[in-house]
Amino acid sequence: MTPKKLSIIAFSGDFDKLTAAFTLATGAAATGYHVNIFFTFWGLDAIKCKRGRSPVGSGLLPRVFGILMGGLRVAPLSRFNFCGIGPKIFRSLMKKRNVATLEQLVEAACQLGIHLYACEMAMNVLGLKREDFIPEIRDVIGVPTFLALSEGGQTLFI
Amino acid sequence: MTTNHLDITRDHCPMTFVKVKIALDKLHPGDTLRVLLTAGEPLENIPRSAAEQGYTILSVSEKSPGVHLVEIQK
Numbered sequence: 001m002t003p004k005k006l007s008i009i010a011f012s013g014d015f016d017k018l019t020a021a022f023t024l025a026t027g028a029a030a031t032g033y034h035v036n037i038f039f040t041f042w043g044l045d046a047i048k049c050k051r052g053r054s055p056v057g058s059g060l061l062p063r064v065f066g067i068l069m070g071g072l073r074v075a076p077l078s079r080f081n082f083c084g085i086g087p088k089i090f091r092s093l094m095k096k097r098n099v100a101t102l103e104q105l106v107e108a109a110c111q112l113g114i115h116l117y118a119c120e121m122a123m124n125v126l127g128l129k130r131e132d133f134i135p136e137i138r139d140v141i142g143v144p145t146f147l148a149l150s151e152g153g154q155t156l157f158i
Numbered sequence: 159m160t161t162n163h164l165d166i167t168r169d170h171c172p173m174t175f176v177k178v179k180i181a182l183d184k185l186h187p188g189d190t191l192r193v194l195l196t197a198g199e200p201l202e203n204i205p206r207s208a209a210e211q212g213y214t215i216l217s218v219s220e221k222s223p224g225v226h227l228v229e230i231q232k
Contacts, residue, residue, distance in 0.1 A: 024172075029176075029179070031203065031207035100170075100172070100173045100176075104173070105172075108173070108176045112179060112180070
């Protein structure tokens with residue numbers, strides 16, 4: 001039997017939207033789905049090796065973006081960010097209520113063998129290289145490859 | 159053949175499913191995983207998705223009000 005398939009386009013680098021993307025991805029993978037996540041634009045922040053604010057990227061503007069956007073640890077909330085206090089409150093609530101944190105979900109995604117892909121075009125714009133990302137990234141791909149990978153399954157844009 | 163135990167009564171979605179899946183992946187043919195879980199989403203979906211992935215559900219029994227034991231064999 002062909003496994004069910006879920007493909008997620010992770011566009012947002014927001015803490016809450018990434019949490020939603022990784023919750024859906026890990027839940028699907030754990031219940032037998034083949035899962036692909038295609039990280040593009042701000043979504044690429046989720047898979048950077050450096051999780052804090054760091055001048056990652058080649059060129060002045062990409063480095064400034066790297067510092068402003070940062071990585072997973074400094075991902076902002078899409079609402080009520082309050083200069084970075086919002087995500088800290090969320091993380092604290094999640095730990096208190098025994099709900100997986102974003103970092104735990106990313107780790108689970110890697111353990112479950114979810115296929116992670118980085119967008120070639122967004123990487124070029126932001127001056128990022130493959131070495132800037134976690135080693136679990138399966139490949140750097142473009143739109144035609146993503147469409148071929150997601151064919152026959154469900155696709156979500158987050 | 160070994161029997162492994164997993165308690166996910168304090169976990170929430172998606173970690174309930176994630177922990178079971180990772181534990182199931184570690185089993186060898188003939189091994190059993192005994193999962194203690196709560197009623198509702200985990201009880202409805204863990205036996206179903208394990209069966210869909212080719213595992214055998216040996217038993218489902220209520221251990222205490224709202225807490226169930228599911229035995230899954232590879």
